[in-house]
Amino acid sequence: MATSSTPPRLLIQPGVPDFLDLPWEVGVSEWDHHRLVDMPTGIHRHPVVFVAYEEGVFAIKEMPKHLAENEFAVLDRLQHRTTRSARPAALVTRPWLDPGEEQSAAVITRFVPHAFPVRNLVGGLGFGPRRNQVIDAVAGLLVEIHLAGCFWGDCSLSNLLYRFDAGAIEAVMIDAETSHIYDSLTPGQREHDLEIMIENVAGDMSDLAVAGGGDLDSADLELGADIVGRYRELWAVLEEAPIIPRGESYRIRERLQQLNDLGFDVDDVVIEPGPDGNLVEIRTVVGGRTFHIDRLAELTGIRASENQARVILGDVHWYLARKGAVTDRERRVAVVEWLTEWFEPTLERVDRECPGTDPIQGYCDLLNFRLEMAAERGADVTNDEAFEAWKAAGFPGFPLE
Numbered sequence: 001m002a003t004s005s006t007p008p009r010l011l012i013q014p015g016v017p018d019f020l021d022l023p024w025e026v027g028v029s030e031w032d033h034h035r036l037v038d039m040p041t042g043i044h045r046h047p048v049v050f051v052a053y054e055e056g057v058f059a060i061k062e063m064p065k066h067l068a069e070n071e072f073a074v075l076d077r078l079q080h081r082t083t084r085s086a087r088p089a090a091l092v093t094r095p096w097l098d099p100g101e102e103q104s105a106a107v108i109t110r111f112v113p114h115a116f117p118v119r120n121l122v123g124g125l126g127f128g129p130r131r132n133q134v135i136d137a138v139a140g141l142l143v144e145i146h147l148a149g150c151f152w153g154d155c156s157l158s159n160l161l162y163r164f165d166a167g168a169i170e171a172v173m174i175d176a177e178t179s180h181i182y183d184s185l186t187p188g189q190r191e192h193d194l195e196i197m198i199e200n201v202a203g204d205m206s207d208l209a210v211a212g213g214g215d216l217d218s219a220d221l222e223l224g225a226d227i228v229g230r231y232r233e234l235w236a237v238l239e240e241a242p243i244i245p246r247g248e249s250y251r252i253r254e255r256l257q258q259l260n261d262l263g264f265d266v267d268d269v270v271i272e273p274g275p276d277g278n279l280v281e282i283r284t285v286v287g288g289r290t291f292h293i294d295r296l297a298e299l300t301g302i303r304a305s306e307n308q309a310r311v312i313l314g315d316v317h318w319y320l321a322r323k324g325a326v327t328d329r330e331r332r333v334a335v336v337e338w339l340t341e342w343f344e345p346t347l348e349r350v351d352r353e354c355p356g357t358d359p360i361q362g363y364c365d366l367l368n369f370r371l372e373m374a375a376e377r378g379a380d381v382t383n384d385e386a387f388e389a390w391k392a393a394g395f396p397g398f399p400l401e
């Protein structure tokens with residue numbers, strides 16, 4: 001018979017440690033181990049601990065076997081469809097325990113870097129000037145998760161982590177215990193998921209208001225409905241199927257541009273005959289939301305989040321234009337110059353002067369600052385001058401509306 005000295009059963013992803021040196025014979029809450037590290041967490045039901053290895057920091061969440069298996073499978077599928085979900089590292093089961101027991105299994109995910117729980121975003125009783133950013137982040141993530149065929153089943157503010165993404169906020173899905181992946185979702189399934197989100201978000205906002213010293217009347221109970229409003233706007237843009245005259249094919253390019261500007265990759269464009277021979281209908285099949293992420297990675301090898309990538313691409317193009325790089329070869333050389341003479345040294349400087357912050361976000365903050373300085377002055381500002389002024393101003397981020 002299996003006993004607690006039996007090693008656990010492990011299913012691990014490539015590139016992660018085997019986690020066998022951890023004391024699996026007891027529950028994670030009882031661990032006293034040199035690999036444990038303290039990290040901030042949001043509100044949660046299951047025990048969560050963090051462990052540090054050479055490969056990075058990992059979050060371990062203990063729960064009954066069927067929930068763990070489901071969460072691991074969903075996160076595994078999602079990691080190929082979106083950059084905005086926790087990356088699974090391992091599924092651990094303790095075969096000597098009854099599979100219904102709370103400690104019978106655990107899911108290990110890679111620690112989401114530079115991200116923080118929802119309470120770090122709250123100013124006063126609600127989100128204050130960051131309210132719009134939160135609405136955009138949650139609505140955008142839900143659209144993306146739904147496009148991937150995932151019914152979340154428990155979208156709430158505390159099942160997300162947040163990180164700064166240039167002038168926006170990006171939300172990352174971390175809790176997928178209740179989720180299911182389908183080929184695609186029906187409108188009814190999407191509506192059901194939105195209803196669950198509204199209810200959960202109302203609960204989150206009530207908790208946050210009370211924690212902030214207010215009462216329930218002061219809670220921002222409209223937030224969920226506003227997230228749905230933004231979600232519907234985005235979904236409507238994706239579903240648009242404009243009918244255009246056959247001769248105006250430039251409008252297909254415009255339609256692609258509109259989707260790319262929102263960050264969506266277009267996998268296919270389907271052109272159908274329209275209501276008469278002179279008209280065609282354009283339908284677009286949208287993939288993930290990594291348009292600028294992919295462009296920046298192709299051009300420079302840099303990995304950033306979507307809005308950061310958009311801002312950094314603007315900087316690369318500005319640099320190429322200033323250098324007068326036109327041919328492929330000139331552009332390749334200028335990109336290497338930009339990377340080695342400007343980007344990398346600036347990143348190092350940001351890391352040195354504001355340790356602990358996301359250096360890529362710091363870089364975007366600096367670019368934004370340089371742009372504002374240049375606009376005020378009506379002339380280009382050198383990078384070094386911008387850095388000194390940005391530092392003197394206390395490293396400000398993007399202004400809030």
Ligand SMILES: Nc1ncnc2c1ncn2[C@@H]1O[C@H](COP(=O)(O)OP(=O)(O)O)[C@@H](O)[C@H]1O
Binds near residue numbers: 059161
């Ligand atoms: N991969 C991760 N990176 C960083 N923090 C994480 C990660 N996974 C979980 N957490 C932290 O643990 C908390 C609980 O995670 P969650 O999956 O919501 O657990 P529960 O099912 O118990 O609600 C989150 O609020 C978050 O702060």
Ligand SMILES: [Mg+2]
Binds near residue numbers: 043045158175
């Ligand atoms: Mg949770």
